[in-house]
Every structure is written in structure tokens, then in C-alpha cells.
Amino acid sequence: MPVSPPGAAITPDELTFGSGFAALPPAFYTRLMPTPLPAPYFVASSSRAAALVGIDPQALEQEDFVAVFTGNRVPDGAQPLAAVYSGHQFGVWAGQLGDGRAILLGDLDGPAGRMELQLKGAGKTPYSRMGDGRAVLRSSIREFLCSEAMAALGIPTTRALVITGSNQRVMRETIETASVVTRMAPSFVRFGSFEHWHSRDREEELRVLADYVIDTFYPDLRSAANPYKELLAEVTRRTARMIAGWQSVGFMHGVMNTDNMSILGLTLDYGPFGFMEAFDVNHICNHTDQGGRYSYANQVAVGHWNCYALGNALLPLIDSVDAAQEALDVYMPEFERKLDELLHAKLGLATVEEGDRALIDGLFTIMQASHVDFTLLFRRLGDLQREVPGADTATIDAPLRDLFIDRAAFDEWAVRYRARLVREAASDEARRTAMNGVNPKYVLRNYLAQQVIEQAHNGDYSGVRELLAVLEQPFDEHPAHEAWAALPPDWAAHLEVSCSS
Incomplete structure (x- = not known):
């Protein structure tokens, strides 16, 4: 895609969308157009995410870009679609799921390589079930900020390019307003994408998807004696390293369902997440998680469990229980090695x-x-x-x-x-x-997110942008925001986050 000099006027038509995932057979997705929102407006953007795809961040404030990243206009070359997948939710098989409110525009080739752009909150899809296909401003701000905060902490994650909003009303626990956050990742394929075809005994589609992932993202595995076993092993290793990163900064995902697990080992789907404040190894950040399945202490074991679910889905291709088990056995050694490395650094121990x-x-x-x-x-x-x-x-x-x-x-x-x-x-x-350089001074505490969300609900988005600027440099001193690095106020202990969004 052409990259204009900083400050130059560009248009969405200069974005050359590719069709990586869309080149798969039609069974893997449904093509559809996003549902427009009335009078969309710009909320905030990430200049660091924009640089990954060669977009001038100033352009994202322009009306035509706001229209594109709200779903009101589809640029030339984009092939909007919603992907189908299944998964285990809270350890229980949930059957078919899919992109219920996320629509993939396509992929862009930028300085950081290929990135898919996905509009989260862009309207109903065939996989919305009882949902309305919308995201609300509150949850969009949380996902936007945390995606970029995690990237700055060095933890593998999807990215967030821009948030747009609209005054269209959306009913959750209360009436809120609609929003769209544009997410970016090399791929949004999930563990549940493989579980979907395995659960239907559709080995051909399972193989097509596995081959697509190997050839596109893990080409070095193609020459292995059993590339599907090596795919499982590499995804398992990446997942272990990702969760070690979570544990090292006190991050809790909150809803580690298999449909929220990335085949690339990226932190995916920021719903009821939280960063540990008063340390409690059994802390549960998701108010919906009454049983504590996704507590801080359980994240490590659940990550392993999810890899087993992926291994089970890939078993028809691996064709050997022993080989699959061997691939899964890399999880705990890799997790312990990575966490030990991170904790030594956090304590200043070079030996x-x-x-x-x-x-x-x-x-x-x-x-x-x-x-x-x-x-x-x-x-x-x-x-x-x-x-x-x-x-x-x-x-x-x-x-x-x-x-x-x-x-x-x-x-x-x-x-x-x-x-x-x-x-x-x-x-x-x-x-x-x-x-x-490894122990952040600033993390996205729930109360900080809540403060800027309340500002945004009153039409002031400066807090979102200001907080983002600090979270993008979490290890630095920010004297003007010293209070953000202090103990949280007493009222913050009463904040709750849940699966509502």
C-alpha cells in the first residue's frame, strides 16, 4: 500500500486490502456488509498501531476514515466477512459461535508485515445469536487502551488502531452508546476455529485451515515430518510464553475460553480483564466468573487445558495420541522457563x-x-x-x-x-x-479506565488520549501523572467488570 508522508492527505481508497483469510473456501465465513451507525465521530487512535500498517494517524480523524472504521463505508478491495468458529466457554462446550459483532475488512501490508483489520461492534452477523452486534463506548475504550498497553509492556497481543463512536443507543445493564474499535492482528484464527471443524467431523476443512495457518504464519514447519504436530507444539509454546508474560505483570484475562485463544499466541479479546492491585493469587477479575475458573492462579492451568482442547481438535491430522501428547508436553517447561527468566529480571538478578x-x-x-x-x-x-x-x-x-x-x-x-x-x-x-526497564510504573488500573470512560460519556475524549500516551511508555517517569502510579483510591476496590459489553 502507498505510504504518504506525515501530514499528507490520504484517502481510504489508497488502502490496498488483501484477501488472505477471505481466500479460504466460503464455509469458513459469511460475507456481509457492516451495519452503518448514525453520525459517527472520532474518539481516539494509536499512532503506534497506525505505523504498523503505514497509515498517517492524523488521517484517522478525517471524516472519510471515520466512516470506514465505523463500517459506514467499505473501501475498494475490502471483502468484509464474519468468521465461524466454536469453542469451550468456562470449560463447557458451547457449540457454534463465530464473529457475532466483529467484521473483518481484509488485510493490509505495512512496515510490520501483514495485518488484518477487524471492526468490532460493526453490527449483526449470522453468528450474533441473541446479541445486537454492537460494542459500547465503555468496552471499546477498555479494549483500545489495554491492547496498546500490553504491546508497550512487551506482551504478545492484538492491537487497536482507532475508536469511533455514535450516539446510537445500546441496551446493556443500562442504556449506553455504540462504538467501534478497529482491531489489528496478523490473524484472528482461534483455537475454536479448529474445534469447530473437528466437532463436525469435517477433516477436509480442518486440514485446509491448518494448512492455511502453517503456510501463512509458520512456513518453517512445512518441512517437518509431522507439520501438524509441530503446529500444535509451537502454538503451545507461544501460549505458555504469553501467559508467563501475563503472570509477570499481574494481568488477568478474565475469560480464557477456547474461542478467545489466538493461534498465534496473542492476547485476544479484552473483555473483563484486570491488572492485579492488592495481591491475591486467587483474585478473580471477572464478576461473571462465580466459580473462579479464570482467577490469576488458574490462568496457567487453563492455558494448558485450552492447548489440550486444540490438540484434541488437531488429532485427526496429527494421527497419533502420543505425538499430540509430546507436543503438549512442551507447555509447562516453556512456561516455567519464561516465567523464571521474567522474574529474575524483575528482581534484578542477572545470574x-x-x-x-x-x-x-x-x-x-x-x-x-x-x-x-x-x-x-x-x-x-x-x-x-x-x-x-x-x-x-x-x-x-x-x-x-x-x-x-x-x-x-x-x-x-x-x-x-x-x-x-x-x-x-x-x-x-x-x-x-x-x-x-522491566517493572512498569504505570498499568491500566480499572479505576483509571473508569475515569476516562466517564469523561468520554460526557463527550470529553482527552482523557482517553492522555492515558494512552502514558500507557505507551509504562516504564518511564511521567511527573504530571504521578498520581496514576500511586495506590488506587478506596472506591476503586468496589469496581466490577463482567462479560457485559
């Missing part, structure tokens, strides 16, 4: 010693007992001095120590941590710099 696991586990034990704020704890940990000869460590450690109810427990752990740091070569300053 590995036998007792490190006990030291790390000890930290999480005292965090649990005192329900310490997850993000604040790790950020302040970088300020701990390795050696404090003749000084009062309780006073020097106060900003970190005071996060704990049981300060004596922290003091005991800090003695062991300091002893471990002595065996590291880096100076305190060098270690602090390294730790601040």
Missing part, C-alpha cells in the same frame, strides 16, 4: 543460583499475606540498596517496607535478598535502571 526459586517464592508469600500492590512493589524494589553499612534499613526501605502489613516478614526477606544481590556484579544504579 541464576540454586536458591533463587525459594527467594522468589518467599516474596510472593509475603505479598500474599499483606496483599501488597503488585505494580508498586516491583517498581519500588529497584530502589532497594544492596548494602547499607551502619544504617537503619527500616528507614531507608520505608517506601517499600510500608507496603507490607507484616513489616517483620519483609525485613526477614530483605536480608536474604540483599545477601543475594551482593553476589551480583551490577551496581545499585545499574540494577535499578535494568529493573525499571
Whole structure:
């Protein structure tokens, strides 16, 4: 596609859409047009996401682009469609699902390679079931901000290009207004995409989909003796690494159904997510999840379970239970390796010693007992001095120590941590710099999202854009927004998020 110089006027007709997924047989999707919204308007856009597909972010504010990314105008070359898939929801087979409110425009080739663009909230599809096919401004803002925040944290994720809105009313628990968020990813194929064909004993379609994924996204696997086994193994590895990333920043997905699991190992479908505040390993971020299936503690096991569901779907192609099991067995070693790597970095440990696991586990034990704020704890940990000869460590450690109810427990752990740091070569300053590069100061806390959502409901979208600018640089100091890195206000503890959107 042509890339115009910054500030140049471009039109949607300059976007050259490809038809990667649309080239699959018609059984995989339904072609349809988005349903227009009245008087759409621009809410916010991500310049970083726009750069991935070579779009000038300023152009996204133009009326013709607002029309395209609301679904009111379909650009030349786009082939809008809704994909079919099935899946397990909360561990129960749900049967056929599909894109009930998301419509894929097509894919663009940009500086970062091929990206599919999908309009979430663009109207009813044959897979909407009882839904209205719409997204609301509230959920669109949350998905937009978290997609870009996760990317800035270095965690694999779909991206969010732009949000548009309309004053059309949508009924949820209350009356809200409609919105569309344009999502981007190399592919939106899910675990449930394979489960769909396996559940119908349609091995030909299963093979076509697997071949499409291998040839398009994992071409190196084509030469393997059993490429379908290697596909399962690679997706399993990617999923394990992704969830290790979640755990390392205290992120909870909230609805890890198999239809929300990406075949590329990307964080997909931001519904009732949350970032851990007062640490509780059993915390449930989704108010709908009464049984706690998707708690912080359970995410690791559920990720493995979902890979087994994918393995079961691919079994007719792999043609060996033992081979499928071998592919799935990479999950826990890969998860543990990646999490260990991330936690060593978070504690400023460049070397590995036998007792490190006990030291790390000890930290999480005292965090649990005192329900310490997850993000604040790790950020302040970088300020701990390795050696404090003749000084009062309780006073020097106060900003970190005071996060704990049981300060004596922290003091005991800090003695062991300091002893471990002595065996590291880096100076305190060098270690602090390294730790601040992996321990974010800013994450998308629910109350921050709620504040900018309330502003947006009053027609002021500046808060969304301002918060995005901070979340895009989560490791940096932002003196004007220091309050956003502090302990959340008391009222934030009463916020609830659910599957409503």
C-alpha cells in the first residue's frame, strides 16, 4: 500500500486490502456488509498501531476514515466477512459461535508485515445469536487502551488502531452508546476455529485451515515430518510464553475460553480483564466468573487445558495420541522457563543460583499475606540498596517496607535478598535502571479506565488520549501523572467488570 508522508492527505481508497483469510473456501465465513451507525465521530487512535500498517494517524480523524472504521463505508478491495468458529466457554462446550459483532475488512501490508483489520461492534452477523452486534463506548475504550498497553509492556497481543463512536443507543445493564474499535492482528484464527471443524467431523476443512495457518504464519514447519504436530507444539509454546508474560505483570484475562485463544499466541479479546492491585493469587477479575475458573492462579492451568482442547481438535491430522501428547508436553517447561527468566529480571538478578526459586517464592508469600500492590512493589524494589553499612534499613526501605502489613516478614526477606544481590556484579544504579526497564510504573488500573470512560460519556475524549500516551511508555517517569502510579483510591476496590459489553 502507498505510504504518504506525515501530514499528507490520504484517502481510504489508497488502502490496498488483501484477501488472505477471505481466500479460504466460503464455509469458513459469511460475507456481509457492516451495519452503518448514525453520525459517527472520532474518539481516539494509536499512532503506534497506525505505523504498523503505514497509515498517517492524523488521517484517522478525517471524516472519510471515520466512516470506514465505523463500517459506514467499505473501501475498494475490502471483502468484509464474519468468521465461524466454536469453542469451550468456562470449560463447557458451547457449540457454534463465530464473529457475532466483529467484521473483518481484509488485510493490509505495512512496515510490520501483514495485518488484518477487524471492526468490532460493526453490527449483526449470522453468528450474533441473541446479541445486537454492537460494542459500547465503555468496552471499546477498555479494549483500545489495554491492547496498546500490553504491546508497550512487551506482551504478545492484538492491537487497536482507532475508536469511533455514535450516539446510537445500546441496551446493556443500562442504556449506553455504540462504538467501534478497529482491531489489528496478523490473524484472528482461534483455537475454536479448529474445534469447530473437528466437532463436525469435517477433516477436509480442518486440514485446509491448518494448512492455511502453517503456510501463512509458520512456513518453517512445512518441512517437518509431522507439520501438524509441530503446529500444535509451537502454538503451545507461544501460549505458555504469553501467559508467563501475563503472570509477570499481574494481568488477568478474565475469560480464557477456547474461542478467545489466538493461534498465534496473542492476547485476544479484552473483555473483563484486570491488572492485579492488592495481591491475591486467587483474585478473580471477572464478576461473571462465580466459580473462579479464570482467577490469576488458574490462568496457567487453563492455558494448558485450552492447548489440550486444540490438540484434541488437531488429532485427526496429527494421527497419533502420543505425538499430540509430546507436543503438549512442551507447555509447562516453556512456561516455567519464561516465567523464571521474567522474574529474575524483575528482581534484578542477572545470574541464576540454586536458591533463587525459594527467594522468589518467599516474596510472593509475603505479598500474599499483606496483599501488597503488585505494580508498586516491583517498581519500588529497584530502589532497594544492596548494602547499607551502619544504617537503619527500616528507614531507608520505608517506601517499600510500608507496603507490607507484616513489616517483620519483609525485613526477614530483605536480608536474604540483599545477601543475594551482593553476589551480583551490577551496581545499585545499574540494577535499578535494568529493573525499571522491566517493572512498569504505570498499568491500566480499572479505576483509571473508569475515569476516562466517564469523561468520554460526557463527550470529553482527552482523557482517553492522555492515558494512552502514558500507557505507551509504562516504564518511564511521567511527573504530571504521578498520581496514576500511586495506590488506587478506596472506591476503586468496589469496581466490577463482567462479560457485559
